[in-house]
Amino acid sequence: MGLTLGPVKASPQTQLRLLELADLDAELARLDHRKRGLPEVAELARLEARFSELKDNLVATNTELGDLAREQSRAERDVEQVRTRIEKDRARLDAGQVSAARELASLQSEIENLHRRQGDLEEVVLDLMERREVLEGRQAELATERDSLGGEMATVTARRDAAVKEIDEQAAKASDQRANVAAEVPADLLALYDQIRKSKGVGAAMLRAGRCEGCHLSLNAADLNVIRASAPDEVVRCEECRRILVRTPESGL
Numbered sequence: 001m002g003l004t005l006g007p008v009k010a011s012p013q014t015q016l017r018l019l020e021l022a023d024l025d026a027e028l029a030r031l032d033h034r035k036r037g038l039p040e041v042a043e044l045a046r047l048e049a050r051f052s053e054l055k056d057n058l059v060a061t062n063t064e065l066g067d068l069a070r071e072q073s074r075a076e077r078d079v080e081q082v083r084t085r086i087e088k089d090r091a092r093l094d095a096g097q098v099s100a101a102r103e104l105a106s107l108q109s110e111i112e113n114l115h116r117r118q119g120d121l122e123e124v125v126l127d128l129m130e131r132r133e134v135l136e137g138r139q140a141e142l143a144t145e146r147d148s149l150g151g152e153m154a155t156v157t158a159r160r161d162a163a164v165k166e167i168d169e170q171a172a173k174a175s176d177q178r179a180n181v182a183a184e185v186p187a188d189l190l191a192l193y194d195q196i197r198k199s200k201g202v203g204a205a206m207l208r209a210g211r212c213e214g215c216h217l218s219l220n221a222a223d224l225n226v227i228r229a230s231a232p233d234e235v236v237r238c239e240e241c242r243r244i245l246v247r248t249p250e251s252g253l
C-alpha cells in the first residue's frame with residue numbers, strides 16, 4: 001500500500017498550523033483527563049458514599065428508638081395498671097371487706113401474683129431503658145461522624161473546586177488559542193483534521209526523521225520517496241495511523 005494523498009491541498013505554512021492545533025488538542029485532552037482524575041473527585045465519592053451510609057444508619061436508629069420508646073410507654077402503662085390493681089386489692093383487704101378464709105387466701109394470692117407481674121414488667125421497662133441508652137449512644141456517635149464527615153466533605157469540595165477552576169482557566173486559554181489557530185486553517189483541511197481527531201484523539205503529527213510522531217512508526221523508503229516527490233501542498237496521511245503527516249525541515253526527506 002502506498003501513501004494516501006487526499007483531495008485536500010494546503011500550503012506548507014497552513015499544514016504547520018495543524019501541528020499547533022494538535023499540540024493544543026493534546027493539551028486540552030490532558031487537562032480534561034486531569035480534571036476527571038483529580039484525587040479529590042475520588043475522595044469525594046468515597047466520602048459521599050460513607051455519608052449516605054451514615055444517613056441510612058441514623059434513620060434506622062431513629063426508627064428503632066421510636067419503637068423502643070413506644071414499647072417502654074406500653075410497659076409502663078402495664079406496670080401502672082398492675083399497681084392500681086394491687087392498691088385496690090389492698091384497700092379491700094384493709095377495709096376488712098373480705099372475711100371468708102378462702103376468699104382472703106385467694107385475694108392474698110392474687111396480690112402476690114400481681115407483685116410478681118409488676119416485678120416482671122418493671123424488668124421489661126429497665127431492659128428497654130438500657131437498650132434505648134445503648135442506641136442513643138450509637139445515635140450520638142453516628143451524628144458526630146456525620147457532622148465531621150460533612151466538614152471533611154466541605155474541605156475536599158473546596159479543594160476540588162479550586163483545582164477545577166485552575167484547570168478550567170487553563171482549558172479556556174487553550175480553547176481560545178485553538179480557536180485562533182483554527183480560524184487560520186481552511187475549512188476543508190480543518191474538517192479533515194477534526195474528523196481524524198475524533199477517531200484518533202490527535203489529527204496531525206509531524207514527520208520527523210522519517211518517522212510518524214503520531215504512531216512512532218518509521219516510514220519505508222518507498223513511502224518516503226512518494227512524499228519527496230509530492231508537491232508541498234499535498235496533504236499526506238500516515239498509512240499506519242491515518243493522521244495527517246506534516247512535513248518540516250526535520251522530516252529527513
Ligand SMILES: [Zn+2]
Nearest residue numbers: 212215238241
Ligand atoms: Zn502514524
